[in-house]
Amino acid sequence: MEIHQVQQRLILTSRLDGMGLLPVKVLKSMSGSTLVALDPIGVNSGDWVFTIANSAARSAAGDDKILTDLTVGGVIDCWPPQNLT
């Protein structure tokens, strides 16, 4: 899993039916890259979260048939830690 900060909700013109109805969030990785994940938890902009990738992302979205390769798995307290360089 990786640690990301939530940027915003993604506004979509169209999406495949198989993605279900979960909100889609734009995330920023710790190295600065931009990713997109399904959000079954309801996280807010600015929250630090960790994400689950690949086949486990589908189960994490609530159904193995959901079309996703990245899903928010939880919210992290106290990040970044003060004792981590």
Place this chain on the structure above:
Amino acid sequence: MEIHQVQQRLILTSRLDGMGLLPVKVLKSMSGSTLVALDPIGVNSGDWVFTIANSAARSAAGDDKILTDLTVGGVIDCWPPQNLT
């Protein structure tokens, strides 16, 4: 999932039968790399889209037997956002 901009349709001399008949598009990632994806939606050059990778890409192409590891999942409005650095 990741965010990409559509470049062009890819012209193929040959492809494996198992890839089906969906158009194949060249995409540019936000970090500048070039990728290839199946397009079940019918996106246009210049569109910003998000893509689904790996096993979910096969389902996203309409059939788990389709040979793909990257499929266009939807079109994004208003990208890049003005409030995102």
Place this chain on the structure above:
Amino acid sequence: MEIHQVQQRLILTSRLDGMGLLPVKVLKSMSGSTLVALDPIGVNSGDWVFTIANSAARSAAGDDKILTDLTVGGVIDCWPPQNLT
């Protein structure tokens, strides 16, 4: 598999039920990036471990239904080796 050094236990405000009850650890890769893994072994901060990714990570967590894409697979002795640049 990859080699990582354990940083700390991750404190979570919320996590998906399907992740089970294993501790979640923050790891640092040899190239300096930060990752998060489930820990079925009980490793300590500072330990060098190797991690198993993707579908095998789920089995490594003890149950193929566990939601993870990275799991600690073992502790490494004598790392980094003196004869490896």
Place this chain on the structure above:
Amino acid sequence: MEIHQVQQRLILTSRLDGMGLLPVKVLKSMSGSTLVALDPIGVNSGDWVFTIANSAARSAAGDDKILTDLTVGGVIDCWPPQNLT
């Protein structure tokens, strides 16, 4: 999928039985890295091809039991395009 240029056939001292009998090719990615793929099509050195990764690579090799994570999926005409920077 990604776009690669074929370098050469790979000469192997030994390989696992489960890889089957397809030729193994060395590919160069557009960013300069070197990869190895099974080739069910019969591509030539210098050809531009696109490759299919992970589980779809196994099906692309003709049998889901084939041991591969990267398989040549097709040959590309007119690459690199003149209108792509």
Place this chain on the structure above:
Amino acid sequence: MEIHQVQQRLILTSRLDGMGLLPVKVLKSMSGSTLVALDPIGVNSGDWVFTIANSAARSAAGDDKILTDLTVGGVIDCWPPQNLT
């Protein structure tokens, strides 16, 4: 698949039972990163090998239940080639 050079056998304090009994080897990629793979072939330090990742890595280790995401698939003759920059 990718091309790696074998560095050494990895000495482990503990490992998960599901990894089986194959030796664990430290590999160096062509770009300089360090990886860990199961070795069903019996390769030696200094050998150039190619590795199979993800789900095929489990089959390559001899049993789909083996916990691995990277397995040595074969030994390469004459690497690096003299005609490859």
